[in-house]
Amino acid sequence: MKTQIKDLPKSQKEIEVEISAEKMEGYTQKALSEISKQIKVDGFRPGKTPADIVKQHIGEMGVCQEAGEIAIRETYPQVLKENNLEVIGSPEIAITKIAPGNPLEYKAVVTVLPEVKLPDYKKIKFKLEKVKIKDKQVDGELEKLRKQKAKFITTKEASQKGDRLEIDFDASLNGEKVENGGGKKHPLIIGESRFVPGFEDNLIGLKEGEEKEFSVVFPEKYQSEKLEGKKVDFRVKVCLVQKVELPKIDDEFAKSFGEFKDLESLKKDIKKWLEREAETKARGELREKIIGQVIKESEMDVPELLLEEELNLMMKELQNSVERTGIKFDDYLKKTKANKDEIRKGWHQNAENRVKFNLIIREINKLEKVEVDEKELEEQAEQMLKAYANNPDLAEKVNPEAVREYIRETMIKEKIFQILESASTNNA
Secondary structure: OEEEEEEEOOOEEEEEEEEOHHHHHHHHHHHHHHHHHHOOOOOOOOOOOOHHHHHHHHOHHHHHHHHHHHHHHHHHHHHHHHOOOOEEEEEEEEEEEOOOOOOEEEEEEEEEOOOOEOOOHHHOOOOOOOOOOOHHHHHHHHHHHHHHOOEEEEOOOOOOOOOEEEEEEEEEEOOEEEEEEEEEEEEEEOOOOOOOOOOHHHHOOOOOOOEEEEEEEOOOOOOOHHHOOOEEEEEEEEEEEEEEEOOOOOHHHHHOOOOOOOHHHHHHHHHHHHHHHHHHHHHHHHHHHHHHHHHHHOEOOOOHHHHHHHHHHHHHHHHHHHHOOOOOHHHHHHHHOOOHHHHHHHHHHHHHHHHHHHHHHHHHHHHHOOOOOHHHHHHHHHHHHHHHHOOHHHHOOOOHHHHHHHHHHHHHHHHHHHHHHHHHHHHO
């Protein structure tokens, strides 16, 4: 068997294979045997039809075609193995020369995992930013906890800044109602600026049961293009006015959360939590910088096939995210006037970086020979499978081996990030 391999763009290769006439004779005999089992000829049992009768029945060229297909099925995997080709996706195979009693020639165009030339990733320098939590950050979290303990006291008095209201409202633009521009018994606290600037100010001084009509000019940049910079008319009815009574932040306040002896112990716990959050964020940012630098300095020819698969995955992620909110994906596209092709085009660079990231992780793993703790892997898999078991709809679709493989890949990525992070910070 003769083989010639030619490099093509986008990590593809063209493989030309020639199988000798002598070898093809063996495949022809196999073809005759297979065809004999499939055809019905009077006077002969299936599989017992003589070769010359088979040839008469389907023609010599028909036998030759069957022999060619058998030859390709058997030799193609052998060619890949002998040439160490890691093929992804399905090949495009075409017979280029075939005739009874002659050599068979065929051509296969395949996409392969590209060669990845890595930089010296252990010499990349980035510092892990030091985390310092300020007192005002702790005070901010205390204020959030304070609001959780707030008491609401209904009043017939006119509303003031800081009061909690429930309102019925609707909005109109040029006399036409704004889509999704209204609500019933909508809660808000005057002064928290959850609405368009100027809206809450118009509610000050209103009592329960009172109504008011007013206009607000929307910002020049707004989530709805139709409303950007426009004067929108509102009609509001106040259903409820409540005074917000906030507790004093002291030792008793801290004790109300059950596990703190005084305010100081609560503050220390908040500070530790904020430090953990900040450290996690800083480490995430460091890792993004490191892998971004590795991607920038690496050389590889990204296969179009992997790029398309990644774009499909990203589209599926968007669809799942939208549908989790209860909105149909097609309705979302209509509402946002989005086009799938335009979305994919905008994602192209991001998708390419995601493909490069996975190829880089794979290459570093080959070099570092990362191993995972099998016991830890099984423990995590068991926890995840138990969580799925509580959801009958998901439990039927879950493949335990796929779960284990996902966890293994996650653990390998984490170990590789630890290697990169350690090297980077030691160099900085």
